[in-house]
Structures are given as C-alpha cells and as structure tokens.
Amino acid sequence: MFKKVLLAEDFQDTNLGIVDTLKTKLHIQEIREELYCDKALNRLKGAHSNNSPFELLITDLHFKEDHVERKITSGVELIRAARKLQPNLKVIVNSMEDNPVKINPLFKEENIDAYVCKGRHSLEELVKAIQEVYHNRTYYSPQINLNVSNNVFELDQFDLDILKDLANGLTKKEISEKLKSQNISPNSESTIDKKVSRLFDEFGAKNTNHLIAKLIKLGKI
Amino acid sequence: MFKKVLLAEDFQDTNLGIVDTLKTKLHIQEIREELYCDKALNRLKGAHSNNSPFELLITDLHFKEDHVERKITSGVELIRAARKLQPNLKVIVNSMEDNPVKINPLFKEENIDAYVCKGRHSLEELVKAIQEVYHNRTYYSPQINLNVSNNVFELDQFDLDILKDLANGLTKKEISEKLKSQNISPNSESTIDKKVSRLFDEFGAKNTNHLIAKLIKLGKI
DNA sequence: CAATCCCTTACGCTATTCTGTAAAGGATTT
DNA sequence: AAATCCTTTACAGAATAGCGTAAGGGATTG
Numbered sequence: 001m002f003k004k005v006l007l008a009e010d011f012q013d014t015n016l017g018i019v020d021t022l023k024t025k026l027h028i029q030e031i032r033e034e035l036y037c038d039k040a041l042n043r044l045k046g047a048h049s050n051n052s053p054f055e056l057l058i059t060d061l062h063f064k065e066d067h068v069e070r071k072i073t074s075g076v077e078l079i080r081a082a083r084k085l086q087p088n089l090k091v092i093v094n095s096m097e098d099n100p101v102k103i104n105p106l107f108k109e110e111n112i113d114a115y116v117c118k119g120r121h122s123l124e125e126l127v128k129a130i131q132e133v134y135h136n137r138t139y140y141s142p143q144i145n146l147n148v149s150n151n152v153f154e155l156d157q158f159d160l161d162i163l164k165d166l167a168n169g170l171t172k173k174e175i176s177e178k179l180k181s182q183n184i185s186p187n188s189e190s191t192i193d194k195k196v197s198r199l200f201d202e203f204g205a206k207n208t209n210h211l212i213a214k215l216i217k218l219g220k221i
Numbered sequence: 222m223f224k225k226v227l228l229a230e231d232f233q234d235t236n237l238g239i240v241d242t243l244k245t246k247l248h249i250q251e252i253r254e255e256l257y258c259d260k261a262l263n264r265l266k267g268a269h270s271n272n273s274p275f276e277l278l279i280t281d282l283h284f285k286e287d288h289v290e291r292k293i294t295s296g297v298e299l300i301r302a303a304r305k306l307q308p309n310l311k312v313i314v315n316s317m318e319d320n321p322v323k324i325n326p327l328f329k330e331e332n333i334d335a336y337v338c339k340g341r342h343s344l345e346e347l348v349k350a351i352q353e354v355y356h357n358r359t360y361y362s363p364q365i366n367l368n369v370s371n372n373v374f375e376l377d378q379f380d381l382d383i384l385k386d387l388a389n390g391l392t393k394k395e396i397s398e399k400l401k402s403q404n405i406s407p408n409s410e411s412t413i414d415k416k417v418s419r420l421f422d423e424f425g426a427k428n429t430n431h432l433i434a435k436l437i438k439l440g441k442i
Numbered sequence: 443c444a445a446t447c448c449c450t451t452a453c454g455c456t457a458t459t460c461t462g463t464a465a466a467g468g469a470t471t472t
Numbered sequence: 473a474a475a476t477c478c479t480t481t482a483c484a485g486a487a488t489a490g491c492g493t494a495a496g497g498g499a500t501t502g
Contacts, residue, residue, distance in 0.1 A: 011317075012344045016238030035341045064319070064340050066364075096232075098285070119285050120256045123233045143287075169431030171458065188481050197460070207488090208459075210390030212430055216437045392488065409451050414490070421490090428458090429489075 001026055002090075002134060004052065007033045008040035008059040008078060009094070014118075018058070018094075021123050026130060037063055037072035041081050048086055056133065057082055058126070061095040079110050090133050092116060094126060100144055101219040107138070114139035155220060159199065162192055163221045167212050172196075222247055223311075223355060225273065228254040229261035229280040229299060230315070235339075239279070239315075242344050247351060258284055258293035262302050269307055277354065278303055279347070282316040300331050311354050313337060315347060319365055320441075322375060328359070335360035376441060380420065383413055384442045388433050393417075 005028050009015050015033050022028045032054075034040035040059070047053050061075040072078055079091055093106055096118040106112045114129040116122055116139070129139035155163070165175045172192045179187035196208065205211035215221045226249050230236050236254045243249045253275075255261035261280070268274050282296040293299050300312055314327055317339040327333045335350040337343055337360070350360035376384070386396045393413045400408035417429065426432035436442045 010341050011235065011339050012341055013235045013238035013242070013339065013347075014232065016241060016344065017234035017236065020237060020241065021234070066341065118232050118234070120231050120233055120287065123237065126234075166430050167434035169427030169434075171428075173458080186480055190481050190483085191479080193460070194480085200460090206390030207392075209387050209429055209433055213388035213390075213433055213437060216434055394488080407450055411451050411453085412449080415450085418490070 002028055002055045002130065004028075004030045004047070004054050005032070005056045005058065006040060006043060006047075006054045007031060008037060008057065008075070009033065010035050010060065010063045017123065018126065021127065022130070025127050036066075036068060036070060037074070037078040038070050040078055041072060041085075044082050044085060044089075053086055054089065056090045056092065056130070058092045058094055061093060061097055076106070076110060079112065083110075092126070092129055092133060092139075094118060094122070098144055099219060103140075103144060107140075115141060115144075117141035117144055119143065155199075155215075159195060160221060162195060163199075163212065163215060166196075166208055167216065167221055223249055223276045223351065225249075225251045225268070225275050226253070226277045226279065227261060227264060227268075227275045228252060229258060229278065229296070230254065231256050231281065231284045238344065239347065242348065243351070246348050257287075257289060257291060258295070258299040259291050261299055262293060262306075265303050265306060265310075274307055275310065277311045277313065277351070279313045279315055282314060282318055297327070297331060300333065304331075313347070313350055313354060313360075315339060315343070321365055322377060322381070324361075324365060326378075328361075336362060336365075338362035338365055340364060376420075376436075380416060381442060383416060384420075384433065384436060387417075387429055388437065388442060 005022065007015060007018060009018070012035070015035075019031050019033060022031055032043055034043055037059075040057075044054055044057070057079070059075045059078055063070075063073060063075070065073075072081060075093060075095070079093075082089055082091070091110070091112045092114040093103075093112050094116045097103060098117050098119075103115050106115060113133040116125045116129050119141075122141075125139075125141055132139040162175060165178070166172075170178070172189050175192055176187055176189040179185075196211070199205070199211055200207070203211055203214055205214055212221070226243065228236060228239060230239070233256070236256075240252050240254060243252055253264055255264055258280075261278075265275055265278070278300070280296045280299055284291075284294060284296070286294075293302060296314060296316070300314075303310055303312070312331070312333045313335040314324075314333050315337045318324060319338050319340075324336050324338075327336060334354040337346045337350050340362075342364075343362075346360075346362055353360040383396060386399070387393075391399070393410050396413055397408055397410040400406075417432070420426070420432055421428070424432060424435055426435055433442070
C-alpha cells in the first residue's frame, strides 16, 4: 500500500474524517493534510527534494477564497504543477462535483487516476479508489453515471464561437460583422440566426438566455 | 453541555470528522448521524415519543439526490418539520453556503440558533457555535462577512428570482404575469426592466445574455 | 407644510430577437 | 443531364429587449 499520501482539501471536517479512515482501514503510515493549494505544492516540492516524495495526491477541485493570498487557486492547477514536478505522481480527485461534463476532462486532459464524488458513501469509495490506484487501475464514482445528461449532441467550433460571443454580450449583427472582418464564412446574420435556432431545438431552450444558461451550467461554454 | 445531539449531513466524510470532534472536545454523550432528512426526522420523532428528545439538531442545507425516495429534500424543510414537533429544539446549520442573502433568512424566518460555514476552520467554529447555543446565544461564522466585501453589490431575493426566471427562458412579460399571479409586488414589466438595467451597470453587462453568463459563472444563480 | 428623494408604473421609441418564406449555389444522387 | 438535398443568404413581420421620459405615491427631510 502507499506509504506517503498528501491530502489537499479546504474543509477541515472532511479532512479529519478522511485521514482517520485512511489510517485505520488502509494503514497508510504518513498522511499530510493541507488546507491551501499553495501549501500543498510546497509540501510536494519539499518532499521531492528530500528524496522522500509523496506517492499519492488526493485533492479537491474548488478551494474557497480567504484572506490568505494565493497563487494556485484550484485543484486542476495544483495537479498540473504537481505533475510537472513529479510526473509519475498518482492523483485522486475528491470533490462534490457530479457533472460528468466537468469530470471527464480530468481523466482525458489531466490523466488523473481516480475520481471520487463526495456524498453518502464517499469514504468507502475513497478507500476502494486508493486500492485500485495502488494497483495501477483507475476508479470513477458509480453514482455519476446516473446523473449523466443524455445529450449526445456535439457543438462544433463555429457553434462554440457564436455562443461564446453571445454570452459575452455581442448581438448577432456584431457577430456577423466580426466574422466578416476575419474573413470567416459563413458570416451572415441569417445563418447565425439559423444555427442558434437549431441549438434551441437540440437543447430544448426557449430563447438565447435559456440556451446560454443551460450550456454554461453544462460546462460547454 | 448538551447530552443528545442529532447530525443530519449527507457527506459521509464530513460526518465522521464532526462526530469525532464533538465527542472528544465537548464530551457529548450521544451523537446520532443521519444521511437523509427523512431518516433524521424519524429519529427525532422516535426520541420525542420515548420522552428522551434530542436537544440539538445540526443539519446541512443541501442534500444530494439519490436512488432513495425522499419526502423531505432540504435542510430548511427538516428544520420546519423538526420545530413543528419540538419547538424548543436548538438548531445549528452547517453548510458550505456563504451567501448572506441565503443565510440571513434562516435566522429571521426559521429562527436557527447558529450558522457555521464549512471551510478551513469549520470544526473550531462548530465547537464554538455549540457552546454559544448551549448558553442560549446565537453564532454566525465570521468569514461570511469577509466574503461579502469582495462583492460590493449584493443581489437580493427579488433580483435572484428574476434572474433565475430569465435564465430559464421566461420573457419579462411572463415574469411580470407570474409575479402578479403570486400576488408579489412589485410586478410590472417596467420595474423588471429597471431592475435588470441596474444590474447591467453593477456587473458591467451589455445585455441579458451577458449578465446571465457572468452571474452563472460567478455561481450567483 | 413644502421640498425632496426613492420606488413603482405607464408609455413610447428604436434595436434586436425569433420565426417564417424564398431564392441561389454547390454537392450528391439517379 | 436532371433531380434532389444541403447550406448560405436575403427579406419580412411579429414579439421582445433595452432605454428614456414622465407621472403618481409613500417616506424622509428641512
């Protein structure tokens, strides 16, 4: 089993429960906890330069703001910095995020080893995840699949650009003019109208406000 | 000190940390934990009819959905049902919500005794909150005020309701009609216009799309 | 008591959105 | 070559958004 584990998590009470469980159920010898990303990274660096590196990082995704100044503010940034320092470091993300649209990129882009969704069984799941990761397998909280949105529809780059512009407050006329100035075709206001109207149908939106709200919540834009 | 405490919280790991702390630091004899609101209420009822009622309820606000069918789905509903059964029950809310607009009504409408915001010091705060409540005083997490100052402008419930309706695709006319049917005032289309226009200025938005996108990304709606 | 401020509401005007129809051109099929 | 499909585009009309002005009422101030 892992001998040296780092836990980055800003909820003090959660922290305590996890540390206790890992010690009693998995007999992990050394578990360090840090409440801030910056401090977690410093601890990784220190251990690395002392030739006694951590083997596993368990981190949350969202860290609350505070009076303390911070350079790194999210779990993803912490993972990137940690992997830059120590590419073979195993990483488990433990967060309350249950949107697969947000979680799947963690496996694809950040190559995390496991995702545990905080909830009623997260301690048992975390134990299982650590065991799986220790044997070089991945783990994914089962209840996430239940919440999967059944949207198979994929937005292409043209759709995405239009939607982002709309979310940034541009009118369709302005978007049309922007595309023309960039020599991107198609670019007519009419076509933009048609594209967006089709997205209304695809995502069941009543109007642009509704569409943008849905897509931002889905993490698509 | 309290002798019998009920903890309603759907995050298993949080639960463990809290129970451990309350036992060791406050020497509370009996602490029951429940992962579902319904079960928590049942336990309150059972203890009440056995003439050994709970003295304190510590509850979260949001409970995740599950395969289990539930009647009560939020902390507020649990508090109301609990107070109906046992009006003198002390209540502490322990949640990650840090928006004063959401928290203040808990004191005003639900007469809760303390609010502890989950975070880096929530365990110490919870201990302090319990001690205060035991002496018939109220407690309010100090960092909540700090988080307010970041955002000079605060959205009141009326603004929030309008924004959520807009994000759900309702037109201003429809929102006006909805408010009228609910006998909520003000309710004219003109006032809704004015409210939203003021939010454009406050948040530097060009139009409704822009405003909604910004506020969703800020986690306000 | 009058003056003032703030909030709500009505109204009017222009810009934009949303929804159709239709025409033109390219690509594919028959 | 003809028919068909798809995309782009223009245009038109009704609904909605966005913004200014103005009037009325309640609360506060001088």
